[in-house]
Amino acid sequence: MSDPAQRYQSVFAPDLFKGQVIVVTGGGSGIGRCTAHELAALGATPVLVGRSEAKLQTVAGEIADDGGQAAVAACDIRDEAAVKRAVASIVARHGRIDALVNNAGGQYIAPLDSISAKGWDAVVATNLTGGFLMARECYTQAMKAHGGAIVNIVADIWGSMPGMGHSGAARAGMVSFTETAAVEWAANGVRVNAVAPGYIASSGMDHYPPEAAGMLREMRKTVPLGRFGTEAETSAAIVFLLSPAASFISGTVLRVDGARPQVRMGWPMGMPDAEAAAHGAVKPFDGFHRAQTPKVFSS
Template sequence: MPYQSVFRENAFADRAVIVTGGGSGIGRCVAHELAALGARVAIIGRKQEKLERVLAEIHEDGGAASAYVCDIREEDKVKAVIAEILAELGPVHGLVNNAGGQYPAPLSAINQKGFETVVRTNLVGGFLMARELYNQCLNKQGGAIVNIIADMWGGMPGMGHSGAARAGMDNFTKTAAVEWAAAGVRVNAVAPGWIASSGLDHYDASMKPMLLSLANGVPLKRLGTEAEVSAAICFLLSEAAAFISGATLRVDGAASQGGRVWPLPKAKNVPVYNGFHRAVRPKVLDD
């Protein structure tokens, strides 16, 4: 069974799109959907073996993709990988700034190195990717950038380093949307809430009870799927979003809209969209 996208066939034909963090989770799903819609996808990550697995999946499904190992926190490496991608694929039309990572800890227990590492991964790396693609390509032809952030509007207790970085990326999105508009470059963000993605399995086993309770804090009373996030990203990359820039689209089941005060009864009539034919349920969500 191929990817069951809601978008028309070949919606991204003749376009090249870069997806960072494409070796797993949401990035893997986005790479699959874009490839299924005709895009030439360049996935970037730090681990060759993870990239190769996704590459094999996409090729098996009939899509076009290539993989590049790069630490997006290193400026010289970002410059080099963008130049390499442009040399091999030609003009790039879109960027999905998806790479990120964090670890649970209260602010009082985070040292300077840990804080700076998370900020470099979730904010500095995304800035470097966007700036370099703009300078080397998008400023000449236009295009679209989608930055992936998180639900940080009420703070991120237990992950304050990530919350600070994601808030910074939200503001960077708005600034870049204004500064780069004259070149025909749109910049938007997608803020996933709690998503049933492979990233949940990376947390310590002690966090399983908390992870299993997450759906109770979502007005729709469930976790989101990777495909639901990917669909939002593909929309913002598409021509249908040609007049949308500087926006942040929350994909969180309304969890960021004040549910801590309003009582959340059991939900009904709540459909789930999961068009990703290779989606794998996180093991931590199994009872």
Template sequence: MSYDSVYKPGLFAEQTILVTGGGSGIGRCVAHELAHLGAHVVLVGRKQDKLEATCGEIAEDGGSASWQVCDIRDEVSVQGMVKAVLAERGRIHHLVNNAGGQFPAPLIGINQKGFETVVRTNLVGGFLVAKEVYLQSLSKHGGAIVNMLADMWGGMPGMGHSGAARAGMDNFTKTAAYEWGHAGVRVNAVAPGWIASSGMDTYPESMKAMIRGLKDHVPLQRIGTESEVASAIVFLLSPGANFISGNTIRIDGAASQGTRAWTLGKGDTSQPYDGFHRAYLPDVFKED
């Protein structure tokens, strides 16, 4: 089997696309679809074993990929990583700024170190990678950047550190789009809602019942797939989005709209798109 993309074959032929956090979850799915569409994908992350595993999958499927171990929170490391990619590939055409992470806690349960760690991962790291890719490559040739956000418009109770960082990334996206547009660089973002991804299995046992009930709070009455996020990212990188910049696409089944005063209707007619042939259902949903 191969990735069942809705986009035409060869869409990114002979292009090099950097995907941070590409060893697992949504980043892994994005990397597979981009490779299926002809790109050479460079996976960036902190854990070499995950990066190697995903590169191996892509190679088995006939795609082209390589990896770079890098802590995106460290400016010197990011500068060296981008330089190394350019030495090997000559040019970076696009960037998927996907890497991130957080932990559940109320605001009063987050100390300074924990807050700063999440902000460095979800905001500072994304800024550093985008800036270096722009300075070392995109500023010379143009290209597109897609940043990763989350549904933080109504606040993020239980994850205030991540909400603050993601809100900052939304503003950074707009600013970078305006400042870098003269170089032919487009900067957009996606904000996934509740997605059936491996990250769902990182939360504690006490949250499992809540996670399984998330679909009841989505107007489309289901949670999303990794493929549905990847396809939006691919569109924003594609020529079809060449006059779209400074925007954020919410991929959440309209969960971020409306108010809790409105009772959602019940239904099961919304059909998911799942083109990722190597996707797997998170364990938390197998108990449902």
């Protein structure tokens, strides 16, 4: 077991989710991995869902080493039958599902006129259809009977996503799904919200081609707060929406983006000065003790 000083430093109460079972898709890396760690540190049993069982088992092992517990349910969220089986197995093993973090997703850089139907369908299936299937099954197989909370992870789609139009369309669809589900499932005590990360320094950045490295490193200059966000800052937003403190919040999107969508021509983009960065609201929150700097920033 790791030194207590080297465990997740959450701002939330240690037993906030004690005894709860919380499904986290895409739990093998990036924001999903970080969120699973925080939930485990707060007493939950995160059930890690993804296609690579090896990656999920690695994260589950990390959580165990830190004194928590996690379970694994390998599944391709784009496969309806597989999703049904995976959720059924989680309910059979744990007896309940209290919450779902619909985090799994992915896309690639391409202008619209070069995207094939196959490429479009693959991104929409991952970022929209898969999230719908996971939410529907967690609702019908568990939450419909005893309530729960769902947080869908979308993206900074305000102004859309030139260069990744397939992902922008899918994420916008997930926002609409979030709003609809919040209404339709409210009578059964289920809250549905979304978190929209902006430019987050996560392992997902390393999945882009090498020629995108320069652009990725420069993106912080378009953010009024002058930096990238951290995985822990995104996880904190997710945890808040899952918590009792958000019990009257449903159907909304919480942006974690440093005010980037508000940037307008004609307003100077000055970087926060050193004192503001060190002591003010722009100081990063780095509660995740196992955070890994994306390779694109260390090269």
